Structures are given as C-alpha cells and as structure tokens.
Amino acid sequence: MDETGNRHYPDKPPKVYLFGTCLIDMFCPEAGMDTVRLLEREGIEVHFPADQTCCGQPAHSSGFPEQTRAVALAQMRLFPEPWPVIVPSGSCAGMMRHHYPKVFADDPRLLAEATALADRIFELSEFLLHVARVSLSDSGQPARVALHTSCAARREMGTQVHARALLAQLPGVDVGLHEHESECCGFGGTFSLKHPAISSAMAGDKVDALKETGAETFLSADCGCMLSLNHTLQKRGDPFQGQHLASFLWQRTNPEGGRR
Amino acid sequence: MNAQNNSQINAQANTQALRFVPASEFKERAAVAVADAHLRKSFRGAMDFLIAKRAAQFPDPVALESQRGLAEHIRKYSLARLPDLLEQLERNLTANGVQVHWAENPEQANAIIINIARRHSTKLMVKGKSMVSEEIELNHAMADAGMEALESDMGEYIVQLDGEKPSHIIMPAIHKTKLEIARLFAAKVPGAGYTESVDELIGIGRAVLREKFMTAEIGLSGVNFAVAETGTLCLVENEGNGRMCTTVPGVHIAITGIEKVVEKLEHVPPLFALLTRSATGQAITTYLNMISGPRKPGEKDGPREMHLVLVDNGRTQAYSDEQLRSTLQCIRCGACMNHCPVYTRIGGHAYGTTYPGPIGEIISPHMLGLAATHVLPTASSLCGACGEVCPVKIPIPDLLIRLRGEAQHDARPGHAPMLGQGAAKSALVDAIWSGWAALYTRPALYRAFGWLATRFRALTPPMQSGWTVSRTPLKPAKRTLHEQMAARERR
Ligand code: SF4
Numbered sequence: 226m227d228e229t230g231n232r233h234y235p236d237k238p239p240k241v242y243l244f245g246t247c248l249i250d251m252f253c254p255e256a257g258m259d260t261v262r263l264l265e266r267e268g269i270e271v272h273f274p275a276d277q278t279c280c281g282q283p284a285h286s287s288g289f290p291e292q293t294r295a296v297a298l299a300q301m302r303l304f305p306e307p308w309p310v311i312v313p314s315g316s317c318a319g320m321m322r323h324h325y326p327k328v329f330a331d332d333p334r335l336l337a338e339a340t341a342l343a344d345r346i347f348e349l350s351e352f353l354l355h356v357a358r359v360s361l362s363d364s365g366q367p368a369r370v371a372l373h374t375s376c377a378a379r380r381e382m383g384t385q386v387h388a389r390a391l392l393a394q395l396p397g398v399d400v401g402l403h404e405h406e407s408e409c410c411g412f413g414g415t416f417s418l419k420h421p422a423i424s425s426a427m428a429g430d431k432v433d434a435l436k437e438t439g440a441e442t443f444l445s446a447d448c449g450c451m452l453s454l455n456h457t458l459q460k461r462g463d464p465f466q467g468q469h470l471a472s473f474l475w476q477r478t479n480p481e482g483g484r485r
Numbered sequence: 486m487n488a489q490n491n492s493q494i495n496a497q498a499n500t501q502a503l504r505f506v507p508a509s510e511f512k513e514r515a516a517v518a519v520a521d522a523h524l525r526k527s528f529r530g531a532m533d534f535l536i537a538k539r540a541a542q543f544p545d546p547v548a549l550e551s552q553r554g555l556a557e558h559i560r561k562y563s564l565a566r567l568p569d570l571l572e573q574l575e576r577n578l579t580a581n582g583v584q585v586h587w588a589e590n591p592e593q594a595n596a597i598i599i600n601i602a603r604r605h606s607t608k609l610m611v612k613g614k615s616m617v618s619e620e621i622e623l624n625h626a627m628a629d630a631g632m633e634a635l636e637s638d639m640g641e642y643i644v645q646l647d648g649e650k651p652s653h654i655i656m657p658a659i660h661k662t663k664l665e666i667a668r669l670f671a672a673k674v675p676g677a678g679y680t681e682s683v684d685e686l687i688g689i690g691r692a693v694l695r696e697k698f699m700t701a702e703i704g705l706s707g708v709n710f711a712v713a714e715t716g717t718l719c720l721v722e723n724e725g726n727g728r729m730c731t732t733v734p735g736v737h738i739a740i741t742g743i744e745k746v747v748e749k750l751e752h753v754p755p756l757f758a759l760l761t762r763s764a765t766g767q768a769i770t771t772y773l774n775m776i777s778g779p780r781k782p783g784e785k786d787g788p789r790e791m792h793l794v795l796v797d798n799g800r801t802q803a804y805s806d807e808q809l810r811s812t813l814q815c816i817r818c819g820a821c822m823n824h825c826p827v828y829t830r831i832g833g834h835a836y837g838t839t840y841p842g843p844i845g846e847i848i849s850p851h852m853l854g855l856a857a858t859h860v861l862p863t864a865s866s867l868c869g870a871c872g873e874v875c876p877v878k879i880p881i882p883d884l885l886i887r888l889r890g891e892a893q894h895d896a897r898p899g900h901a902p903m904l905g906q907g908a909a910k911s912a913l914v915d916a917i918w919s920g921w922a923a924l925y926t927r928p929a930l931y932r933a934f935g936w937l938a939t940r941f942r943a944l945t946p947p948m949q950s951g952w953t954v955s956r957t958p959l960k961p962a963k964r965t966l967h968e969q970m971a972a973r974e975r976r
Contacts, residue, residue, distance in 0.1 A: 245966045247925070251935060252959060254966035255822030273970040276928035284918055286867050294921035299926045327883070376868030409826045413866025420864055421951030422516040426525070426830045426868070428955065456956035484735075 235309070240270045241352075242310045244300070246317045247279035248448040248471075249365050256448060256469035260313040260349055263475055265360040267357045271311075274303040280312075282320040285328065287415050297328055298335070302341055310345050311352050315378020315447050316424040318348035323381050348378065349471055350387040350446055363395040365477040371401045371440040373431070373454065373467065376409045384446045388470055392444075395477055401438030405430070412453035428457040436465055443467040511837060511860045516677030518831040523785055524660065528832050531659050535823040538766025539874070549834040556759050560814035563747045567804065570746045571795065583791045591621035594796050598623060598705070598738055599630045601792060605736055607632050607702040613720070613727035615639035615707030615819060616654050617740050619837045620852065623705075627922065634705070637689060637694050637726040646673050652833030654840060655764045660832050693727065702920040704730035704773030706786065708741035709816070710756060711793075712728040714749050718793065720774040721760060723767075727835035728774055736781070743795050744804075744813035756816055759876035763818040776884040799851035802903060808887060812847050814877040819844075821871035821881060827864055843871035847884045850892075851965070859892035937964040 241264060245257045261271045281296035282318025299323070304310050311316035322343045329335035353359045372392070378384035385406075392400050411417065432454055435443045444467065445451040451467045458465050490710060518524055543549040563570060575585045588594035594617075602610060610627060612618060612634055624645065626632040636645040640657035644650065651657030658666070670689055671679040677689045698704075706727055710719040718739050720727050724725050731737045747753060761767045780787035803812045822828040822842025833841035836859065838849040846861040862885045865871075869880040892909040896902040924931055938945075942961045949958050965973075 245970075250966040251938060251961050254964060254969055255821065255961050256971055257966035261973075272968075275932075275967065275971065278928060278931045281925075284887075284921065288886055288891075288893050289918045289922075290890055292918045295922045296925045299928075374872070376866065380869040380873055406830055407870070409866045409868035409870070411826070411866060415870065416863070416866040418951040419890040420510070420512065420827075421516065421954035422519045423827055423864070424866070424951065425829055425955035426519045427826055443801070453956065456952075456959065459957040460953075460955055 228483055231405055232355075237357050238269065238308055239265070240306070241307045242304050242306075243271050243273045244277055244280070244304075244310050244312045244317070244321070245273065246312065246314045246448065248452070249313060252452055253448045253469055256313055256471050259469070259471040259475040260311065262479070263349075263353065263359075263471060264311065264357070266479075267353075267359060268467075269321055269357065270306060273306070276298075277303055280317045280320045282324075282326075283318060283324065283414050285320065285324060285458055286413075290328070293328055297339075301335075301338055304342060305346070308345070309347050309352060309356065310342070311347055311349055313349040313446070313469070314449070315326055315348050315375055315382045315384045316449065318346055319377035319381030320345040322346040329359065329394070347435060348387070348446065350391055351382060353474075354387045354390050359391070359394075361391065361394040361474065361478045363397045363477055364480050365395075365397050367397045367399070368397045368442075369401055369438070369440045370473070371403050371435045371438045371443040372406075373403075373435065373443050373445045373447075373450055374406070375412070375450040378446050379407060388444070388446055391470075391474065398477065401440050403434040403438050405434055410450045410454055412447075412449050417453060424453075425457070428453055432461075432463070432465070436463075442473070444470045444473050446470045500842075504873055511835065511864065514837065515831045515837040515864070516837045524832055525830060527660065527662060527746035528746075528829055532823050532829045533654070533787075535766065538822060539763055539823070540766075542766050542768060550637050552755065552759055553876055553878050556754050556816075556876050557814065558814070559747060559752045559755060560877045564744065564804070564813055566570070566748065566809055567744070567746065569745060570748055573713040574711055574746050577713065578793055579716075579720075579777075581716045582781075583716065583778055583793055584666050586792060586794045586797045588621075588794055588798075588920070590798055591796075594621045594740065594794055595623060595626035596799075597792075598740070599626060601736065601738060602627070602630070602632055602703055605702045608790075609697060609701040610634045610703040610705055611697055611701040611726075611730050611734065612642055613704070613722065613730040614657075615704035615705065615740055616651075616839060617707060617742055617798075618705060619651060620697070620798060621796065623740075635694075635697055635701070637698070637724075637730060638722075639690050639726075641726060642690055642694065643669065646670075650834065652816055652824060652841065653819060654844075660834065666785070674881040676743070687896075694729075698729045698733045701734045703736045703738060704732075704734035705738045705740065706731050708739050708745055708793070709760065710753050711741060711746045712748075712750050712753060713746050716777060717750065718774075718776045719753055720759070720776065721757065721770050721772070722774070723771045725772055728772055731774060732775055732787055735788055736790045736792070737776075738792045738794060738859050740794040740796060741774070742813075743797055743800050756877075758820050763874065763876045787842060799848075799853075799904065803848070803851045805901065808885065809851075812884060814879050815844055815848070815875075816877055817844070818876055820874045820876065824870040824874045826866070826870065836864075842942060843881045843885075844879075847879075847881060847888065850888055850903065853904075854908070855888070855892045856908035857905065859888075859905070859909040861951075862886075862888040862892070904956060932965075932967050935961075935967055939963060939965055939968070 249257045255324035281293045284292040325339040329339045410426040410431040417424040578965045586597045624634045636642045643658040652660040667681045670677050708718045710720045761770050779791040825842050828842040838845050849858045867882045938961045945960045
C-alpha cells in the first residue's frame with residue numbers, strides 16, 4: 226500500500242537538507258552526489274549537515290532500542306530550519322518518517338520533535354516528482370531497465386509509484402516488469418548476515434527475475450538492496466549490475482552525459 | 486498400544502515430537518530446505534496461486550482498507566473486553582448445555598479431553614481441522630492413552646498418514662505433490678490401489694473417513710469464532726468433515742484458544758468475509774457451521790454431549806502487554822505465510838513450531854518461550870509483506886522487532902519478564918551495538934572512521950560473515966560522501 230497516497234505536498238522550496246545515509250556515505254557516495262546534482266539543477270540549494278551519521282535503523286531492526294534512540298536523537302537535532310529533508314533511500318526515509326515517532330512514543334517532547342521531522346522527510350523520487358515537480362528531458366540512447374523497489378521503499382514510501390512516474394518522463398527508457406516485483410531482495414540489513422542461506426536464496430531469485438526482463442541494468446532507490454544484488458551478481462561472475470536511481474536519472478538527463 | 490495393526494497409529498508412532506525445537510536447528514533446517522529445489526519450486530507455485538486468488542478477491546484497495554480497519558477494530562474491541570467476554574461465553578454456553586473447560590497449558594488440555602474420551606470408552610476420535618489440537622499435540626496424547634485420533638480434513642489426513650506435521654495452517658499438506666500423495670495412499674491405505682487421479686485419491690480418503698465417522702465415539706473440532714452473547718461456536722470449513730465431526734458422533738469436543746471470542750453475532754460476518762478471502766481467495770466457504778449446543782429433546786440429530794476446551798498456552802502473556810496483545814487479533818487466515826518470502830523459500834516444517842511463518846514467529850515465543858524460539862523473530866527481512874496483507878492489521882514487523890529486543894535484554898522497567906526473557910543475551914553483541922552507537926553519535930569520530938575506511942579500503946576483509954556466502958565482499962568507496970560534500974563547500 227502506498228502510504229504516501231494522501232500526503233499533502235508543499236510548494237517547491239528554495240532550500241533543502243540532504244540526509245545521505247550511512248551506506249551511501251561509505252559505499253555509494255556517487256548516488257549522494259547525483260542526488261545533489263539533481264536537486265541543484267532544479268534551483269534548490271542543498272544543505273548537508275556535516276554531523277549526520279545513520280538513521281539508526283540497523284539497531285532498531287536488531288532489537289536495540291536504547292542504541293536506536295541515541296543515534297536517532299543525534300540526527301533529529303541536525304535539521305533546525307523548516308526545510309524538507311531529502312533521503313535518497315526508501316528504507317532510511319521510512320525509518321525517519323514512520324518509525325522515529327514510534328521510537329520516541331513514550332516521551333511527549335521528543336515525540337513532538339520526531340513527528341515534526343517525520344513530516345518533512347521525503348524519499349528522493351517522491352520529492353522530485355511531487356514537490357520539485359521536475360520535468361525531465363531524456364538525452365540518452367534507448368534503454369531497457371528493470372526497477373527494484375524494496376520493501377520499505379514500496380510499503381512505507383510508495384517509491385514504486387514515484388520512481389515509475391519519473392522514469393515515464395524519459396521516452397528513451399523502457400521499464401521492464403519483473404516476476405514477483407513486490408518481493409524482498411533478501412537484504413534486510415542484519416538479516417543478510419544472520420540468515421545467509423535464506424537471504425542468498427532470495428537475492429538469487431531476485432537477480433534472476435531482474436535479468437529475465439532483458440534489461441541492461443536495474444535501478445533501485447535503496448543502496449542496501451542495490452549493493453546486495455550487485456555483489457551477488459559479482460560473485461556469480463555476472464556483469465549485469467544495478468544503479469542507484471539518482472545516478473541513472475542524472476546520467477540520462479544531463480546533456481554532458483555524466484559527472485563533472 | 487492396543488491398535489498396532491492400524492496404519493494410522495503406526496504412522497503416528499513414527500512422528501517426531503516437534504514441540505521443542507532448539508533454536509540452533511532452525512538455521513540448519515532452513516539451509517536444507519532452501520537447497521531443496523523441488524520443495525522450493527512447489528512452495529513457490531502454491532504460494533503464487535494463493536496470492537493471486539486472494540488478490541482477485543480484493544480488486545479495490547480502498548474498500549479493502551476499510552474492511553481491514555473494521556476487522557481490526559472488532560478484534561481489538563473483543564480483546565479489550567476479553568475476560569468479561571469469556572465469562573459471558575461460558576455462561577451462555579453452559580445455559581445451552583455445553584460443558585466449558587479451561588486449560589492453562591497443553592498437558593491440562595490433553596488431560597481434559599482424554600478424561601472425557603475415557604468416560605465414553607472411546608476407541609476412535611474423528612477430528613476436524615484444529616490448529617490448537619496440533620498446538621497441544623493431542624494426537625500423541627491420545628495415542629499414548631491407547632486411543633486413536635483420526636484427522637478427517639483431507640490435508641490433515643494426508644499429513645497424519647505420513648507421520649508428519651502440517652506445513653501450513655490452512656493447507657496442511659501443501660508441501661506434498663500429487664505423486665507423493667498417490668504413493669503414500671497406495672502404501673498406507675489398506676486396500677487402496679495406485680492412482681494419480683486427484684478425484685480418485687480424494688475418493689479413497691473419503692471412503693476411509695465415511696466409515697470412521699459412523700464408528701467414532703467422539704468428534705473433535707476447532708473454533709473460528711466464539712460468540713459470547715449467544716454462546717455460539719462458528720466453524721469455517723470446505724469439506725463438510727467439520728459438520729460430520731460435530732454432528733455424527735455422540736460427543737462433540739470443541740477446542741480453541743481463549744482469544745477467539747467476539748461479543749456479538751454481528752461481529753462475525755466482517756471477520757468471516759476477510760478470513761475466507763485472505764486464506765483461500767474464496768468469497769465464502771462451502772460450510773459455516775454455527776453450533777449452539779448439543780441435541781435437544783425431540784431433535785433427531787446432533788451430539789448428545791458437547792464440550793468446549795478453552796486453551797491459554799501462553800496467550801495470557803501476550804495479552805498482558807499492550808503492544809504484544811495485537812498478536813491475539815489473529816484469525817489464522819495464513820495470508821502472512823502465503824506472502825512471506827522466507828516461508829516461501831523454506832516451507833513450514835523448517836520452523837519446527839505448530840504455527841509457521843510470520844504468525845508463528847510472533848506467537849510461538851509466548852507458547853514455547855524465547856529460550857526455544859528466539860531465532861524465529863530474526864528469520865525475517867522485515868519486508869512488511871505480512872503486515873500489509875494481514876486482514877486484522879497486526880503490525881507483525883513491529884512485533885518481530887520487539888521480540889528480538891526481549892530476547893536480548895532484561896525486561897524493561899515496569900514490564901513483567903516474558904518466558905525466556907533475555908535468552909539470547911550476548912555480551913559480545915551488546916558490546917558491538919554499544920560501540921556502534923558510540924561511533925554513530927560522535928560525528929567527528931564517525932568522519933574519522935570514514936576517512937580511515939576509505940583510505941585503507943584495500944584492507945577490507947574478504948570474508949564478511951553471512952554477507953560473503955553468496956556475495957563478493959563490500960568495499961568502501963574511494964571518498965565518503967561526507968568528504969566529497971566538504972570538498973564542494975570549500976570550493
Ligand atoms: S497474523 Fe494476520 S495474516 Fe497471519 S494468519 Fe493471523 S490474521 Fe492471517
């Protein structure tokens with residue numbers, strides 16, 4: 226269910242915050258940089274609070290509420306201005322939008338803070354589509370892609386709808402549907418470490434399904450899923466690889482065709 | 486055992502008692518199941534079929550949401566008044582001539598049933614489908630007491646014949662192919678020839694069961710909804726065996742968990758409508774039995790004696806916690822397992838508990854304790870598919886997270902400890918998360934860590950726990966996003 230269906234969207238703001246997420250910070254910073262480029266091209270100034278670390282989701286999903294609160298609290302204070310906070314990851318956006326209020330449910334003051342922040346959290350594709358209201362112009366060769374919209378991205382942030390709508394603005398891009406599209410890719414954070422056999426089976430099935438579309442690449446708005454699937458493919462010796470949605474959108478729509 | 490020549494009993498004797506499953510074995514069983522291509526393919530096919538059938542019943546997502554909202558509300562309302570409703574149910578059933586029994590645990594429940602059975606010199610009990618009877622392992626208890634308990638639901642019959650446990654709460658034999666059933670019947674059903682025709686196989690089962698219904702002293706059934714106001718037990722089924730079990734033998738024993746009660750008759754239709762659609766994608770089942778008591782003077786059929794056994798078995802523990810109480814909203818439709826990517830890959834037996842899949846992961850810890858089950862709540866990627874389809878809106882992922890926490894910590898202040906509280910506590914894991922929180926709450930330290938990890942990326946360990954089982958190792962990028970953004974700002 227697209228929980229963002231009834232969301233009231235603000236006008237395009239002059240400034241936004243970027244919450245980069247720990248995985249993008251360490252493993253796919255180019256997705257973060259491409260997010261900045263996409264936003265700046267819309268005339269939006271991007272502020273990146275240097276003290277940000279991680280949304281706290283790993284501890285939250287592992288059953289460590291105390292540690293979750295400590296880390297979440299450290300992030301909550303980093304966005305004092307009333308600007309939207311852009312998160313180029315569905316699951317981290319879901320954590321900050323839907324789970325922060327639960328994490329702080331027993332403290333009225335923190336709950337109010339968490340709820341106020343949750344209101345300003347936007348997953349990137351949702352923001353581009355509904356707030357920045359981009360109209361993208363395609364400058365790439367015809368391409369067939371597959372789209373993986375992970376569990377939290379889909380169920381908490383409606384990314385499959387937003388990302389599809391953005392890609393539909395690109396006439397040269399054909400988005401293939403894969404089998405069991407709504408099914409989890411098996412990453413699940415620490416799940417992939419705790420239950421490798423099950424997680425691997427899920428990742429294997431997902432890459433098979435993505436490849437069967439005949440796509441050249443697959444796109445994901447979640448760095449975690451993308452890494453899990455890319456490294457699964459690499460272990461198989463398969464050259465098929467996925468890309469973060471932000472990077473794909475930037476490369477397709479930037480006439481210089483790439484990065485500065 | 487006084488019925489050694491009976492094939493069903495023999496099959497029974499081979500059954501492994503699966504009630505207590507060491508946590509460490511879940512992973513081994515799951516790994517074996519995942520590697521079984523045949524099992525995976527058949528579960529995937531079966532689940533796809535059920536998913537499509539359910540989806541066809543809910544074409545309008547807005548309507549579905551309002552139905553789910555209503556169903557959730559009814560279940561929450563009922564649970565909020567559970568103690569009162571149970572007393573009201575007992576009063577009204579008693580007035581209707583039904584004897585009500587309370588069992589705190591499986592031993593008590595079995596003892597109650599065996600006592601009734603002994604009083605009637607029972608040789609044979611026929612059973613309609615009841616997961617609570619699986620939960621208390623009634624068939625074993627009956628066999629130990631020298632009496633036969635025969636499953637009459639076709640799926641349950643198949644599973645019992647093969648000395649197995651159900652692998653799904655709605656479709657107990659879903660792990661079996663037609664050919665396996667054909668071979669099983671030829672080998673185990675006296676006088677049955679080999680056939681691969683589904684109709685003929687069902688015919689064989691029916692013929693056996695027909696005769697048993699006539700001779701059984703006791704019929705046992707489950708309960709889907711118990712209506713407090715009228716003292717009515719509702720039983721949802723497709724095969725008619727439930728009606729046979731509850732009307733033909735002289736004694737009917739119904740067994741159910743204490744959470745199944747609703748206040749009013751009008752609370753049943755909204756739940757019933759979602760139950761059948763969510764479970765098998767049927768708009769309605771072939772039978773909905775509403776049972777309000779034994780045969781009355783002048784009536785021509787129905788049992789002469791009727792009992793209800795209300796089983797707690799850990800439900801009170803779930804009930805006593807505001808958040809965990811939602812576990813008891815469950816109407817046992819099985820949709821969460823049908824949609825679970827983990828269940829789909831490993832099947833029901835790998836869990837080792839009566840209830841597999843997401844509902845099993847959240848309810849088994851109350852029944853069996855966290856010491857035996859703490860691994861189960863971890864067997865989820867928290868993808869949310871279960872919570873999304875649950876017709877009574879149980880927030881299953883949130884409950885999984887909560888149980889993960891309870892397994893690894895002492896009880897929170899003001900909360901009673903759960904059975905097996907803290908069973909998975911580990912000083913090492915505690916230290917890892919404390920270290921993690923220390924790093925992620927100290928921005929300067931975090932940035933320094935990022936700087937080091939990117940500079941020494943060549944030294945990234947090649948083996949990274951479960952990750953590298955089927956993936957190449959993760960390697961930090963050349964420069965973190967933090968560094969790149971800082972560099973931009975300087976320009
Ligand atoms: S938890 Fe929800 S989906 Fe799962 S069996 Fe119970 S009612 Fe059905």
